[in-house]
Amino acid sequence: MPKCNNKDCESCVYGTPQQGGANSLRVDTCCGCQGLADCNTDLGQVWTAICAPTCVVPCVDAHEGQHRYDLSSCCSLVPKCIAYYTKNPLYTDGRSARYYCQAVYDEWFSRNRRWMECRAYRSGLDCAQKWIKAHTCACGTPINPDKCCNEMCNFRALQYSGYYDFCPGVSPLGPIPCKCPFNNDGSVSHRCEK
Numbered sequence: 055m056p057k058c059n060n061k062d063c064e065s066c067v068y069g070t071p072q073q074g075g076a077n078s079l080r081v082d083t084c085c086g087c088q089g090l091a092d093c094n095t096d097l098g099q100v101w102t103a104i105c106a107p108t109c110v111v112p113c114v115d116a117h118e119g120q121h122r123y124d125l126s127s128c129c130s131l132v133p134k135c136i137a138y139y140t141k142n143p144l145y146t147d148g149r150s151a152r153y154y155c156q157a158v159y160d161e162w163f164s165r166n167r168r169w170m171e172c173r174a175y176r177s178g179l180d181c182a183q184k185w186i187k188a189h190t191c192a193c194g195t196p197i198n199p200d201k202c203c204n205e206m207c208n209f210r211a212l213q214y215s216g217y218y219d220f221c222p223g224v225s226p227l228g229p230i231p232c233k234c235p236f237n238n239d240g241s242v243s244h245r246c247e248k
């Protein structure tokens with residue numbers, strides 16, 4: 055498991071080898087992140103790790119669930135891409151099919167990353183707002199006696215800061231900036247490099 059900087063959850067997502075599909079509770083392998091989501095490009099499945107065994111789990115899952123939703127259809131086409139270019143190796147810039155398809159996917163992901171994070175922080179924030187309202191938490195009071203209210207108030211602050219980091223200049227309800235580059239047969243229709 056690669057080490058990564060506690061403060062950069064996205065570098066933690068990148069390059070973490072995981073078996074696909076599971077939405078599992080993994081406390082010890084998250085590099086200090088609250089949650090992770092990524093595509094297992096061999097299986098074509100998005101996996102999620104929900105890292106914090108605390109009161110905020112449902113709202114971490116709201117954030118990561120948005121990633122699952124936004125990643126899953128394009129992720130599912132990567133194995134088809136690998137199969138297609140294994141049969142048609144003339145079109146992979148001299149690389150293996152796996153390398154080529156991963157690179158095309160990675161370009162798509164990084165080009166759309168701000169849009170995806172904006173949507174995910176928005177979902178996490180919405181979840182936290184509803185929870186705080188339903189539990190009538192008094193966020194901002196010096197000593198909040200309720201442990202779960204404290205955790206959720208802190209989580210909401212984190213989601214706000216991500217929202218303000220990623221959402222400027224982004225239309226979270228608009229179309230994805232660069233469409234998935236894979237056709238249904240696995241061939242590549244375009245690239246999403248900058």
Ligand SMILES: [Zn+2]
Nearest residue numbers: 117121171174
């Ligand atoms: Zn995220």
